[in-house]
Amino acid sequence: MRLTKWQKIGLYFIMTAGAVPMLIPLFWMIGTSLKPSLGIDEPPLTLLPRSKFHTLKIDGRTFPVRTIEKLGDEKPPEGKAWIKPVFEENRNTITIPERWVSRETLKNNNVVFRLFRGGEHETDDIEVLVVARDKGTATLDVLVKKKIEIPRSVLGPKDMLDPRPGNYPEAISKMDLLPQLVNTLVIVCWSILGTTLSCAIVGYTFARGRFVGRKKLFLVCIATMMLPAQVTMIPRFILFKSLGWIDTYYPFIVPTFFGNAFFIFLFRQYFLTIPSDLEEAARIDGCGHFGTFWHIMLPMAKPIVLTCMVFTFMGVWNSFMGPLIYLNSEYNYTLAICLAMFRGQYESMQPNLVMAASAMMMLPVLIIFFLAQKAFMKGVVVSGVKG
Amino acid sequence: MRICELLHIDSVIIWIFGANSLNWLGEPSLIIPSIVMMSLWGVGAGMIIYLAGLQSIPTTLYEAADIDGAGFWSRLVHITIPMVSPVIFFNFVMGVIGSLQVFMQAYLLVGPSGGVGRAANFYMLYLWSKAFVQQRFGMACAMAWILFILIIGLTMLVFKSSPLWVYYEGEKRGGAR
Numbered sequence: 001m002r003l004t005k006w007q008k009i010g011l012y013f014i015m016t017a018g019a020v021p022m023l024i025p026l027f028w029m030i031g032t033s034l035k036p037s038l039g040i041d042e043p044p045l046t047l048l049p050r051s052k053f054h055t056l057k058i059d060g061r062t063f064p065v066r067t068i069e070k071l072g073d074e075k076p077p078e079g080k081a082w083i084k085p086v087f088e089e090n091r092n093t094i095t096i097p098e099r100w101v102s103r104e105t106l107k108n109n110n111v112v113f114r115l116f117r118g119g120e121h122e123t124d125d126i127e128v129l130v131v132a133r134d135k136g137t138a139t140l141d142v143l144v145k146k147k148i149e150i151p152r153s154v155l156g157p158k159d160m161l162d163p164r165p166g167n168y169p170e171a172i173s174k175m176d177l178l179p180q181l182v183n184t185l186v187i188v189c190w191s192i193l194g195t196t197l198s199c200a201i202v203g204y205t206f207a208r209g210r211f212v213g214r215k216k217l218f219l220v221c222i223a224t225m226m227l228p229a230q231v232t233m234i235p236r237f238i239l240f241k242s243l244g245w246i247d248t249y250y251p252f253i254v255p256t257f258f259g260n261a262f263f264i265f266l267f268r269q270y271f272l273t274i275p276s277d278l279e280e281a282a283r284i285d286g287c288g289h290f291g292t293f294w295h296i297m298l299p300m301a302k303p304i305v306l307t308c309m310v311f312t313f314m315g316v317w318n319s320f321m322g323p324l325i326y327l328n329s330e331y332n333y334t335l336a337i338c339l340a341m342f343r344g345q346y347e348s349m350q351p352n353l354v355m356a357a358s359a360m361m362m363l364p365v366l367i368i369f370f371l372a373q374k375a376f377m378k379g380v381v382v383s384g385v386k387g
Numbered sequence: 388m389r390i391c392e393l394l395h396i397d398s399v400i401i402w403i404f405g406a407n408s409l410n411w412l413g414e415p416s417l418i419i420p421s422i423v424m425m426s427l428w429g430v431g432a433g434m435i436i437y438l439a440g441l442q443s444i445p446t447t448l449y450e451a452a453d454i455d456g457a458g459f460w461s462r463l464v465h466i467t468i469p470m471v472s473p474v475i476f477f478n479f480v481m482g483v484i485g486s487l488q489v490f491m492q493a494y495l496l497v498g499p500s501g502g503v504g505r506a507a508n509f510y511m512l513y514l515w516s517k518a519f520v521q522q523r524f525g526m527a528c529a530m531a532w533i534l535f536i537l538i539i540g541l542t543m544l545v546f547k548s549s550p551l552w553v554y555y556e557g558e559k560r561g562g563a564r
Binding site for chain 2: 022025208219225226227230262265266270271273275306310311376
């Protein structure tokens with residue numbers, strides 16, 4: 001389609017205006033996953049990970065100083081060490097003794113100082129944690145030898161960006177991911193194979209097959225979607241229990257090989273749009289029913305095959321109710337169950353970790369989706385049949 | 388409003404809806420609009436299906452339309468919409484089936500009671516509370532069957548109407564052969 005420049009600009013404007021509100025929950029999720037664990041739900045709610053900092057001027061550069069309410073016997077973060085500086089008499093300048101700075105600390109970009117500042121508040125010492133970022137080793141050596149000045153006026157609170165990418169490794173280390181990932185992938189692979197194959201075959205039959213009762217059977221097929229899942233949940237459980245399939249993956253894998261009304265309907269609708277001349281040509285060339293389906297119709301239906309695969313992947317990857325009902329032992333759990341348990345454990349104290357875990361959980365879906373989209377866009381452009 | 392304020396969700400909401408921001412889930416007349424707005428995040432699936440449907444339109448049709456001097460609107464009305472009508476039909480039927488079974492959004496937003504003034508007391512929510520809150524499973528099952536009959540009736544109606552507005556390229560020669 002040929003658009004003028006202004007039409008294009010208008011199009012992009014409308015699409016961006018639609019996309020931005022849609023993406024806010026995603027931004028919120030990623031933003032929250034980078035926040036410190038304290039004060040996430042305190043107003044004002046922010047999208048970006050921000051914290052209130054007291055600032056500190058060192059060598060003419062401004063560094064954030066974060067006040068910490070309870071330090072206690074808190075251990076320093078990984079790869080960092082506490083440094084205890086000494087205040088001089090006028091209480092405005094401090095000198096950090098060199099012997100308190102370890103080599104590992106100097107190698108790190110993030111150096112953490114712990115400052116104890118007496119003064120106006122004699123009764124309760126203000127403990128501040130100084131996080132100096134983006135300082136190389138060379139600069140630090142200079143920094144350490146010099147006096148650090150803390151002018152009182154600079155210590156007013158200031159809103160600054162404070163992303164914590166360390167939430168991601170922390171979330172991973174707190175979840176035992178690998179077995180659950182393997183379990184999920186096993187179910188995903190079988191489900192994609194089963195759903196795509198069975199639904200394409202059945203959909204093709206409903207679209208092109210000529211047999212008595214085709215329309216009635218199709219209605220029965222569609223009707224399987226009309227009983228709400230909440231209603232069929234218990235009978236399904238009883239069925240699978242009597243088959244002895246509890247705590248196995250059969251309840252997720254075997255039904256996919258028997259079709260799914262949603263995708264059958266989708267395939268049927270799509271096959272109905274493909275001109276029948278192509279099939280006739282195949283028939284004349286000696287293709288049977290299955291040959292026509294496999295060599296002619298299925299390649300033509302590539303966009304729907306991809307859609308079916310992506311939807312099945314998303315559905316199985318995120319499915320929670322099924323695994324929750326049918327799986328009992330922990331070594332059988334899927335990622336969704338694992339994430340839900342993780343949430344239950346950490347939601348109240350460290351929602352940032354829960355968000356980090358959720359964001360990671362979403363990543364494969366995004367990757368699969370964009371890969372599929374690429375294949376989708378350059379996929380078959382049905383040339384149609386002239387005549 | 389300043390750029391840094393834009394990053395505060397609170398102020399964005401106040402900026403859009405005014406200082407006395409609406410109590411979306413506390414006002415009976417606003418619960419259903421809230422659920423409708425929340426469902427907008429589910430349109431992606433329908434969009435992908437439309438995209439797949441659009442891929443199947445032979446480009447020759449557009450080339451022919453170009454030669455005939457058809458503009459944007461006539462191409463949309465005479466080629467695109469008829470050619471994707473099977474997909475529109477699919478999304479329509481799915482919409483009928485899905486929206487009559489709406490449950491999860493309402494359950495998450497207002498809980499099994501149906502919210503203030505039971506404004507979001509959808510059929511499935513009512514069924515759920517009959518079954519799992521009041522433990523009246525027999526009644527809930529009967530309700531499920533009534534819903535089933537209702538949905539199947541509506542779906543059949545939509546199917547009956549399909550010859551009027553759905554165009555199947557694959558059946559153009561004399562329909563059922």
